[in-house]
Amino acid sequence: MPDTDQPPLPPRPSPQDEVAVQAWLDEVILRHYRQLYCYSLSLTGHEADAADITQQTAVKFAQHWSSIREDGAIRSWLYTTLYREFLLFRRRTRKTVEFEESHLSVELHQASPQELNADGSTAMELLERMDEPHRSVLSLFYIEDLSYREIAEILDIPTGTVMSRLSRAKDTLRTLLAPAL
Amino acid sequence: MTEEQLQLLRAARPDRQDDGDPAVAEARAAVARAGDTSLAWLESERAVDLKMKASLGQVEPPPSLEAALLMAMRAVRGTVTPPENLRESVLASVRNPEVQPITAPPQNMVPISRRRWLGWTTAAAAAAAFGGFRVWRRISSIPMVDLTAALAAITAKGVELGLMSPEKSAIAGWLRENRAPRLGKFPVKLDALERKGCQIYGIQGHAVSLECLLLPGMRELHLYCTASAEVAGSPANEAAPDVRSYEGQTLATWSQADLTLWLFSHEAPDLIRELLG
Numbered sequence: 001m002p003d004t005d006q007p008p009l010p011p012r013p014s015p016q017d018e019v020a021v022q023a024w025l026d027e028v029i030l031r032h033y034r035q036l037y038c039y040s041l042s043l044t045g046h047e048a049d050a051a052d053i054t055q056q057t058a059v060k061f062a063q064h065w066s067s068i069r070e071d072g073a074i075r076s077w078l079y080t081t082l083y084r085e086f087l088l089f090r091r092r093t094r095k096t097v098e099f100e101e102s103h104l105s106v107e108l109h110q111a112s113p114q115e116l117n118a119d120g121s122t123a124m125e126l127l128e129r130m131d132e133p134h135r136s137v138l139s140l141f142y143i144e145d146l147s148y149r150e151i152a153e154i155l156d157i158p159t160g161t162v163m164s165r166l167s168r169a170k171d172t173l174r175t176l177l178a179p180a181l
Numbered sequence: 182m183t184e185e186q187l188q189l190l191r192a193a194r195p196d197r198q199d200d201g202d203p204a205v206a207e208a209r210a211a212v213a214r215a216g217d218t219s220l221a222w223l224e225s226e227r228a229v230d231l232k233m234k235a236s237l238g239q240v241e242p243p244p245s246l247e248a249a250l251l252m253a254m255r256a257v258r259g260t261v262t263p264p265e266n267l268r269e270s271v272l273a274s275v276r277n278p279e280v281q282p283i284t285a286p287p288q289n290m291v292p293i294s295r296r297r298w299l300g301w302t303t304a305a306a307a308a309a310a311f312g313g314f315r316v317w318r319r320i321s322s323i324p325m326v327d328l329t330a331a332l333a334a335i336t337a338k339g340v341e342l343g344l345m346s347p348e349k350s351a352i353a354g355w356l357r358e359n360r361a362p363r364l365g366k367f368p369v370k371l372d373a374l375e376r377k378g379c380q381i382y383g384i385q386g387h388a389v390s391l392e393c394l395l396l397p398g399m400r401e402l403h404l405y406c407t408a409s410a411e412v413a414g415s416p417a418n419e420a421a422p423d424v425r426s427y428e429g430q431t432l433a434t435w436s437q438a439d440l441t442l443w444l445f446s447h448e449a450p451d452l453i454r455e456l457l458g
Contacts, residue, residue: 062254120240
């Protein structure tokens, strides 16, 4: 989960100060990589692919950090970039069936909310049972604690779409958790 | 309570940091007016949200990821050059050591985006941490059945070629350069096929080379090859190829010149027999 008590990022170094730039880039990535990986894992469902996409995001950040105008926009930039990398990955691998708004894929196995505490695997499995558009919205909501407006910005979709997808995804979640609710 | 308010409340973060939003506040008030059942629903939603958040917060990235990311950022910015020959280290350091391409990416690829690069950078980071690369040692021979299953899985998943070239000589040179096992003399009809490229895999510490051949219509054949001495239960040398169905593919296995070979395809067994004839 994002650590709201983290101190603010150190000031951006001069691009000419190679050592300081590297230290600053490291600091940014170390703050975000766990959540980025978790989000990537929720999208791909595969550890190696998730690590690959996370790494590609970090690499893009190292290349383009100076084009991000404000430090406050870094988080959104990272998630936007990661999601684009995921879309490229999906296009290359064609593992994921194109989304149809009319259905969510739900398997019959059900979990209990108590199981969610053990480790992240049960929660991740629940996310994996959803179609990608719902999964991507719900993952950002839970993993990075983003507002629906921020999610809309990252995924480049209207806020109304985010709200409706969140609502439907939560319906699915409740169905999967139904026995204990 | 309207559908829009319902959606808004479900989109509001469970730690209530969105309560300052007038629309959210109004939706909460509408829930309160709707009675205890609606309030209970809202609370149960929040409870699930908090548990999901806490649970996903427990997901741990691979231990090597942090070092790999930092190394990758340095590599792309040109402040670090990864060592050129990390074959041994990759085998020792990848998180899943069962199957991994172990050769350098071709010049025309963007290496940083490839999974093997993750292995390289992980290896480089591990090397930095431990002060030197581990020496790869072959532990024991690998059962034929295990190796066949691993190769079938690689093929089914889709191979990633380390060298893409139609030139036999280029493929032979590349495999030789990387000290990979290679069949010197192909069955005549097989040898006549067009080439697509090659790769080398490390499977439980054993190097297995792959040559991808093409039938008309871009139908791929995957010929894997390793030293028979490393395979427990390899076919008798120079015996006729055993052609059969294997997990949805057609598989031919045989031994030739101290090498064990696997040919995977989706072609009819008779065609494979003819090619190996």
